[in-house]
Every structure is written in C-alpha cells, then in structure tokens.
Amino acid sequence: MRHEGRCDTEAVSQCRYCRETHTRDDDPAHHLKSCEAYQRAEKRLEEQGNSDATDTDEATEAAGSDDEHFARTFIDPQPHEFHAYLKWNCEHLDNPLRSYFGLRSLQGEHDFEQHGWLRTTTEIDGSDWNVAFAFKDSGFAPRKTDNFELEEVKEYRIYVFPKGYDSYADAKSEARKRAYFCISPRWPDMETKEGNKEMSSTGLEGYNVQVEGSYWDFEQYPTVLRQSLDALATRQGFRFNSPTPIYPADFDEDRLHSSSNIVDAELYVRVLLGETGEVIAYDGTLHEISLLLAGDREGYTKSVRDDRECPGHYHTATIDSRRAGELVGSHELAKEFKHYHMRNPDAVEGTALENPKIGVSFQHSIHDGTVYWSDLNTLITELDEALLNILNWSSIPTRPDGQMFVADDYFEVTGSRRWRKILPDSLPRIETKQDDQIFGTATQMNETDTELVETLLTDGGETSPKDLAHSIGVHLDTVYRALKRLSPLVDHTYGEVQIGSKYIAQELTGYIDSVSNSIKSGLENALDGLTRAEAHGGDDDPWSRWLDRYGGEISRTEGADPDKLDVGFQPDSLAEARRLLRSGASQWSKVTDEKIRKFAFEFAPKITLVDGRVYEPRHFADALGTPG
Missing domain, CATH: 1.10.10.10 (Winged helix-like DNA-binding domain superfamily/Winged helix DNA-binding domain)
Known part of the structure; x- marks a missing residue:
C-alpha cells in the first residue's frame, strides 16, 4: 500500500517566517510562541504601522502567494445558527435566585392577557432592538424550602429582534438577526412535578439558559442576554412600588459555569451563483466526502441532494467525530457541510440572496462527547478550517475576492490574518x-x-x-x-x-x-515459483509478494525487448487492471530502487479481465508519469 498521504509525520505546511515544516497534528499557534523569526516580523510590522496602504496590499499578496504557507489572509466567514445551554452558578450570593424572583416580579406587573408580551427596546452595537418578555410553565415542582414562596415554577422567555419588525416570528421568517433566551432556575435535588430528578443541573444553584440565535458572533450571546435584562429592568416599578429587582450582572460571562455547552454552531460564506459547481457536482466535493467518509450502515450519517427548487438548492454531507480527523488532521468535531439557497429562490432573483451559501456546522447529535463554552475558540477554529478547506478543494478562493464572494446584510467580503491549516485536497x-x-x-x-x-x-x-x-x-x-x-x-x-x-x-x-x-x-494458486525467485532477489520482498498475490508470471525475452508479465488475477474492469499494474510497478520500484516509470520499459504486462477482454497496454509508461 502507498504510504504517501497517510503518514502522521508528513509535512503539510510551512512557517512563512522560519521555514520550519509542520504536520497535520502540529498547532501553528503553539509554534509561533517560540518562533523568533515571527516575533521579529511582528515587531517590524508594529513599528511600520499602517503608513503605506500599498505596502500592506503587497504584503497581503505575498502572504497568500504560496499555498504551503499556513499563515495568510483568509476570507472571514459569517456566524449563522447557534444553540447552546449556558449555566450560571450563583451559590456565592445570599440569594442565588434573586434575579429569578426579579423576573417573577416583572411578570406580576404586566397584564399578559390584555396586552400580550411585555415589550421594550435596547441598543446593541449601535442599533435599536426590540426586546419581548414572556413566560411558560417549566414542569418543575416548587423548591421545598421556607424561602421559596412560589406555588409554580415558570421559565422566562426573552426575544431579541430588529426594531423594524412587529414580532420575533416575523423576523425569523425573513431570516433576520435575532436571539432567544429561555431562563430556567436551578437548585440541587431539583425535581419535576412527577417526582423525577432533574439531570442537567450538576448541583448548581442559579440558572440554566437555553440560547438560540442567528448572525451574532458566538461569544456575543451572554452580552446580548445581559443587555436585554438591563432593558427589562427599566420596566420594573410601574405597578409595584418596591419590585424585586433584576440583577443583570448575575449573568456576566466570567461567571459562566463550566458545564455550559454548545449544541449547534455554523459558519458560512456566500458565493457567486454559478461558481459552486465543484461543490455540488455528482463527483464534487460534498458527494466525495459522503462517499468516502460515510459509513455503510450508520443511520445518522447522511447525504442530501435536493435540487427541486433549483440546482444545488440544498446539498449536505455529514460526518461523525471519528471521520472528521480523516478529512482534516487533528479535527474531532462531528460536522455537516452544506450548500444551500433560500427556501424560495425565485423570490430573491436579482438580489444578493440568489447566490448560494456554503457552510459548515457542528453536529451535536452525532458527536462523541460534549463541546463546552470553554471550547468555543477551538470550535470556531475547526469550523473555520473545515470551511476554508472545502473552498480550497472546490477551486474557490480562500482569500477575500469580490469577484467570487457576494456580500449580504450580514456576510461581508472581508479578510483577516489568522493561522489556519489548509491542506491539499484530502479526498483523492x-x-x-x-x-x-x-x-x-x-x-x-x-x-x-x-x-x-x-x-x-x-x-x-x-x-x-x-x-x-x-x-x-x-x-x-x-x-x-x-x-x-x-x-x-x-x-x-x-x-x-x-x-x-x-x-x-x-x-x-x-x-x-x-x-x-x-x-x-484456482488462479490464486497459479504461481510460478522459479520465475518469481528469479525476479530481483527472493520470495520475501514486496515485488515477490505482489507476484504471489496476483499470480504474476515473467517470461524472459531476447535482446532489448521488455520481459513479458502475465498476471493471473482477473480484475473486473480496465480501471482495476490499471490500478493493479500501478501497484505492481510501485512494489518493483521499492525492491530495485529504480524509478517507478522504468517498470514500463522492463516489462510488457498483460491482464485478462473477467469478461475475457485483454488489457495489454502499449504505452503503459505514460500512466506512470514523466521521467524523474
């Protein structure tokens, strides 16, 4: 078997500063900490600043000119869907559930039956956002303590959506930027109304918040929650003189519990319509990923090709944790590779949205293990690398290219310098x-x-x-x-x-x-021992084993004509016959230390196929490459 392309020590990239080579498993960020050449270059860059935009452009071009360099400017993907369970442990407070009681107080101040959800506004990142407040039954039994005076345990829902929309549902139907938070209390030994133990609290006393959203930077969700709670806190006191206050600081990111985890996250780019053929073709990147990495019987592994609305309307390839590392070395996350259009592509014809998205998302349901909030940077890096490699393998630039990528309301055709592992196409x-x-x-x-x-x-x-x-x-x-x-x-x-x-x-x-x-x-026994022993030194070398395995017989010829090589094994197709001879040439080259192409000048091979056809190539040397 060929060792090339599968060796853990094979160099796949090179530091553009010190020229040290790296394998798939090497961490570029770790290397940079000890790379003196990089430190010197960064110092010079800092001193030069941004004084000459032309020089910057030339440096960017130079950084991206060599695919072997893993440090260069890449297209910035846009965060898309996100889903997580963020948990806060407030047991250090005198009243760990004080903000929960504050939300209960806000519930009592508003007439939901007459006015519907409570609504207010807030400013986030310089834009105005609607904040809607609602509640639902949690299914949990009240806490069995003297200071828990509530007869029902509610969960509080917070919806954040653009100011120009009447409802969260309207914003969602038009795929706008939005966020949803469901705040549920937690305490030790929590039980459902039926008396069953709650399994996700991990003994904490505080909150479990389900988070869903689109188009925010992933790390931004705790901040959006806190700012939304700030806005809701301003609505307290209109009906009660002394409302129980909400404490947004209880939900600071630095107080997140270690069990907080992520279950869905996606990065995408938008590519010009008509330029993604290599992604969605029947022999394209997504199909090859599914074919080569999807298990034969694993029910969760799937490939989807839906072209009913338009070509490439919704194509996916899903791989599990075990296969992720086969595609890109050191990757561990189960993920889905996607190519998709809007639900109704005709409605967006002539706009930026007619162009398809290419995305990569984390697949929690088939992942071996848990991705915690503390793993967020690793998650982003792996999704980013997977997306960039899919682009690279599909002949789509990995740098910001205004002729190839199309900006939308959220995705911008911009790039940044970062360290990513870009490999030659792993699929072949x-x-x-x-x-x-x-x-x-x-x-x-x-x-x-x-x-x-x-x-x-x-x-x-x-x-x-x-x-x-x-x-x-x-x-x-x-x-x-x-x-x-x-x-x-x-x-x-x-x-x-x-x-x-x-x-x-x-x-x-x-x-x-x-x-x-x-x-x-009985062809597997049709061996000519004397001839094989004569061929380059013995019965225990790779070439002899190949002859034994495939029933190869060598007939010597006079003069300069190549010796005849008759292969007893009968392959099913010409493609298999060619692969068989290439493997034989490789084994012969190992034994003789000759160039693999010289095999074609030493032997005149002949293989009879199962259907009786004879494969006897006259120009077999051409299939083995050019000399040297």
Missing part, C-alpha cells in the same frame, strides 16, 4: 488509501471472506457477527477470524458490522465477483 488521498485497502485485502480473501462481504453488501440494516455466522452457515469463531482479516474494509464495533465506507461498498460491489471467480478457478 482518502480514495487512494481505500483503493489500496480494497486491492490489498480483497485479493487475499478466501471463500468465507467473500461470502461474508457479499452478505454485507446485499443485506440491509444492522448486522452482528452472530447474524453473519447464521447467514453464511459457519461457526461464530470463523466469522471473527474473517473480520480480523477484513479489518481494512469492514468496521466491527460494539457488536455491529458494516462496510468501512460507501465508497468501499461501491467498489466492492463490482470487485467481489472477480474475486469469487478467481477463488473458484
């Missing part, structure tokens, strides 16, 4: 790796192995080793031994068995018949 390497796994494993299958694979390919739903043993009529131990041999192609975890990826399943479907036929015809 993953495909090559899986091709190698198929050739390296499938050609050594015995009859039990082929029956097991055929069963996995034809039977839907979940399959266990026990079910496989019953299906193919062998002992369970035999199945376990087969699974061990087939481990590069088959995943066996927690009693479930599946083909490693949809791509492997697709390739095996056409390949398994030729393997079965080879086994039945």
